[in-house]
Amino acid sequence: MNLLDPVEPRYGHDSLADILPTALSFLGVAGEPDALNLAAELDGVRRVAVVLLDGMGWHQLPLAAADAPTMTDIVAGRLGLGRPITSGFPSTTPVSLVTLGTGTTPGHHGIVGFNLLRPGTGKILNHLHWTGDPDPAVWQPVPTAFTRASEAGLAPTVVTNPRFTDTGLTVSAYRGARLGPGIEADAVAEEMLAALSSSRLVYGYLPDVDRAGHDFGIATPEWHQAAADADRLVTRLVDGLPPDTALIVTADHGQLDIPPDTRIDVDRDPRLTEGVTFVAGEARVRYLHTVEGARADVLSTWRDVLGERAWVVERAEAVAAGWFGPVPESHLQRIGDVVAVCRDRWVLMASRHEPPRLNSMIAFHGSNTTAEMEIPLLVVRR
Structure with a gap:
């Protein structure tokens, strides 16, 4: 296994x-x-x-x-x-x-x-x-x-x-x-x-x-x-x-x-911040809230930049995959417009949004x- x-x-x-x-x-x-x-x-x-x-x-x-x-x-x-x-x-x-x-x-x-x-x-x-x-x-x-x-x-x-x-x-x-x-x-x-x-x-x-x-x-x-x-x-x-x-x-x-060389700081890569208003979730699962009209571009860019390091999908696809169970309309917006789920041992840090202590953590979870x-x-x- x-x-x-x-x-x-x-x-x-x-x-x-x-x-x-x-x-x-x-x-x-x-x-x-x-x-x-x-x-x-x-x-x-x-x-x-x-x-x-x-x-x-x-x-x-x-x-x-x-x-x-x-x-x-x-x-x-x-x-x-x-x-x-x-x-x-x-x-x-x-x-x-x-x-x-x-x-x-x-x-x-x-x-x-x-x-x-x-x-x-x-x-x-x-x-x-x-x-x-x-x-x-x-x-x-x-x-x-x-x-x-x-x-x-x-x-x-x-x-x-x-x-x-x-x-x-x-x-x-x-x-x-x-x-x-x-x-x-x-x-x-x-x-x-x-x-x-x-x-x-x-x-x-x-x-x-x-x-x-x-x-x-x-x-x-x-x-x-x-x-x-x-x-x-x-x-x-x-x-x-x-x-x-x-x-x-x-x-x-x-x-x-999670080793040091599999940590990506999304806040330090302009390609990953373009069109993103809020970064939520946590290091192994990110919820991206986007500028109006930018969702498709953010989705495409994150897929291109991260490649096989993360599963990057629109909210509707994440919900349809069944990971959350059924999601009522009242809870949908909490998930964000784009979802990035880390594969293998990758993490997506957000140094400008979250406490510095997270950078010193050794073990992670969420994916x-x-x-x-x-x-x-x-x-x-x-």
């Missing part, structure tokens, strides 16, 4: 969007499908714990085998079951958190990228730094799976960094749940296990692996330590699960190390390669 080959998101039967609907179906919530076909593992469970390990893609698990014996045992079938599913597209954290939280596709919930131009405002919204405007209930109008769980009497709990309690991303992904504090592995495990005494659906989030990959690269000592911390969280959950409880472990995306898109589905039943 070539980890740089493209993968289509498997919405509706094997994707991140299918995890919470599947869990809710076995917790007795009417109308929720067993999209992941987990009847043998989840039938009869009374509680479900879900933990998301940011950046721990399916294809990073073998690299972490020595650091992560519990997850390795699950994958091998000694503790449960493990198989790959896909993230949504783009394979990036804000998109994935809302995809998981709503149980719907990115096109449906509208968080279709890391940075998005707010139509009609001339302002870029960074979803990780979203406070106040726009109103999350308007920008992301889809009810979450946690709201559906709450209405069904499951008293859902989300364990995450309390610093982000009132942010737009948290509200968009987790509204309907009680929020519990947890930052590092042991605190997340402790809070999740405590919540299972009163909540029948508990979700926890750990950012460590993603952060280590970005800052130091995959399979570095820092990354291995982060993988070991993630496995410690999973181990504590497995050991502490109450009877008739299932644990589901997943991720939001994988990662790829549609196997390494970025395939994530774990690990299931343990007690």
Whole structure:
């Protein structure tokens, strides 16, 4: 298998969007499908714990085998079951958190990228730094799976960094749940296990692996330590699960190390800035908003300049390809007029639009390669 080959998101039967609907179906919530076909593992469970390990893609698990014996045992079938599913597209954290939280596709919930131009405002919204405007209930109008769980009497709990309690991303992904504090592995495990005494659906989030990959690269000592911390969280959950409880472990995306010689700064090439008013998205997937009447020229120029380094298409073609799932009219303009999806290990930096820190990052994600898109589905039943 070539980890740089493209993968289509498997919405509706094997994707991140299918995890919470599947869990809710076995917790007795009417109308929720067993999209992941987990009847043998989840039938009869009374509680479900879900933990998301940011950046721990399916294809990073073998690299972490020595650091992560519990997850390795699950994958091998000694503790449960493990198989790959896909993230949504783009394979990036804000998109994935809302995809998981709503149980719907990115096109449906509208968080279709890391940075998005707010139509009609001339302002870029960074979803990780979203406070106040726009109103999350308007920008992301889809009810979450946690709201559906709450209405069904499951008293859902989300364990995450309390610093982000009132942010737009948290509200968009987790509204309907009680929020519990947890930052590092042991605190997340402790809070999740405590919540299972009163909540029948508990979700926890750990950012460590993603952060280590970005800052130091995959399979570095820092990354291995982060993988070991993630496995410690999973181990504590497995050991502490109450009877008739299932644990589901997943991720939001994988990662790829990007060498210095495969980085293109679009802001420093006049050919790539001509006719472009806004550069959104992120380094592996760019959304280009163009001057009126310039779309065709921008499309042609970007194709000529980037060649085989990126898939460059008009918005309509990107939507028709199914990467986002169905996209309602109200969300179309967020995608931009032209979409550039990086192939192989290429990235499209935007030095004049984005923080300098991005230039020092080692690992990236967001595109549609196997390494970025395939994530774990690990299931343990007690």
